[in-house]
Amino acid sequence: MVALDRKRKAATANGLAKRQKSTSSRVLHSKNKLPDVVEIVAGKTEPLDIFVWGTGSMCELGLGPSAKTKEVKRPRLNPFLTEEKLGKGIKIVDFAAGGMHSLALDSANRLWSWGGNDSGVLGRDTSKAKEVLKSMDAGDEDSDDEDGDLNEAESTPGLVENLPNTEDGGAKIVQVVATDNLSAVLYDNGEVYAWGCFRCNEGLLGFLRQEISLQKTPYKVKELSNIAQLAGGKDHLLALDKKGILYAWGNGQQFQLGRRVLERHRYRTLEPQQFGLYNIKYIASGDFHCFAIDVEGKVFAWGLNQFGQCALTDINGELEDGSLITKPTEIPALSELSITEISAGEHHTLALTSEGDVYSWGRYDMKEIGIPKENLPPSTFKDAHGVARSVPTPTKLQFGAKADNGVKIKTIAAGSHHSFAVTDDGFVYAWGFADTYAPGLGPLDEDVEKPTRIVNTATKNHTIQLIGAGGQFSISGGIKIEDEDVAEDRIDKYDDIDGQ
Helix, strand or coil: CCECCHHHHHHHHHHHHHHHHHHHHHHHHCHHHCCCCCCCCCCCCCCEEEEEEEECCCCCCCCCCCHHHCEEEEEEECHHHCHHHHCCCCCEEEEEECCCEEEEEECCCCEEEEECCCCCCCCCCCCCCCCCCCCCCCCHHHCCCCCCCCCHHHHCCEECCCCCCCCCCCCCEEEEEECCCEEEEEECCCCEEEEECEEECCEEEECECCCECCEEEEEECCCCCCEEEEEECCCEEEEEECCCCEEEEECCCCCCCCCCCCHHHHHHHHCCEECCCCCEEEEEECCCEEEEEECCCCEEEEEECCCCCCCCECCCCCCCCCCEEEEEEECHHHHCCCEEEEEECCCEEEEEECCCCEEEEEECCCCCCCCCHHHCCCCCEECCCCCEEEEEEEEECCCCCCCCCCCCEEEEEECCCEEEEEECCCCEEEEECCCCCCCCCCCCCCCEEEEEECCCCCCCCEEEEEEEECCCEEEEEEEECCCHHHHHHHHHHHHHHCCC
């Protein structure tokens, strides 16, 4: 367990603050002379079949307006994102899942969007879509929902408007990001475009200072240049530039911007600002908590921590309700793990190591951390009734019926309260809150306590390459295995691993 030494912290706080301020001024003043420490994230190019599942009452699944698409219990191929619909030789290569919307990048470098558009996150006009209500004469078999069909424009993938022309040697999109109320893209020339808005506890916060409250089409973020990576939370964004300097903007009420926000200066949070983190090579964010890894492999965390989602406790190993980490703080327990990827939800976090292992920590209530009750570590925090509430200690997850069975993970994803891990040969394990069908394991009577392999007809012969998790839905991308013998051998292998 990680504990803070309060005396040491208090004794060094003033000196550290002065050094950071001095370092900040010196670094920014000589920024152009600094060497690059991180390269712009490489754009994905592998053509994928796209599968979606979960609850889509806000058009999250992109399966069209039929009311029957509001609940999809297991992964289903999205017919609007196939080569037949996108164009010959064109397929989706990357995507991002937000709270209630998604973005998908195709191999022609065009960006598609779908989902709820109340905050302008789709980057296109959906106001003229026809509204189809349920017919009074229709029987129950004709519709799965009393409210009728979905908004046609929001529930069907459409092209984002007014992005820079990528043809004739123009810059290409290399990363897409979706938060609850905002969308953003990073280009290979280091430029960032964003649209939508940021919200806070009181409601709408805005998009850019007091000048723009809601941005409905892509807008170039002029304060940023040479950006190498983006990371999005619930209502904030992080941007890492090639020099290893980190910027943050959006809502900072839980200190997810890494700095104190004064009410009289609240609109200044709507423009990117650095906050004293340098030599950073990787960034990640949950809804209200953030992570950064520096060039030496040290892991820093900040933001909301009441469930130990930052892997930090007080000197007594305790957690406090509403606990906040007000500035980036090194987490020694994470720095020792050789982490290559972090994905975080509302109150939990996953980390993938270079060895292909997954560690999990944070809230336990909805089983989002994937640790069976009998395997909970001694550090597990319990309430007054002895009920397990959270695990603040990074704990290695087990995939399959037996430990050390050779299963290695290549990528991870965390939704608000559900999680995924994809094996190196393309099977998906899921766990967490199950009422919305977001784990993709079909109708269940209770939440999924431990990593459970998704087995369904649509994806069983696909090697899943990418996966994303939103608020109550999920999305994956895979490549079909054409050799039936190879596909069957893979299924047999995992049936044995899972003890089936």
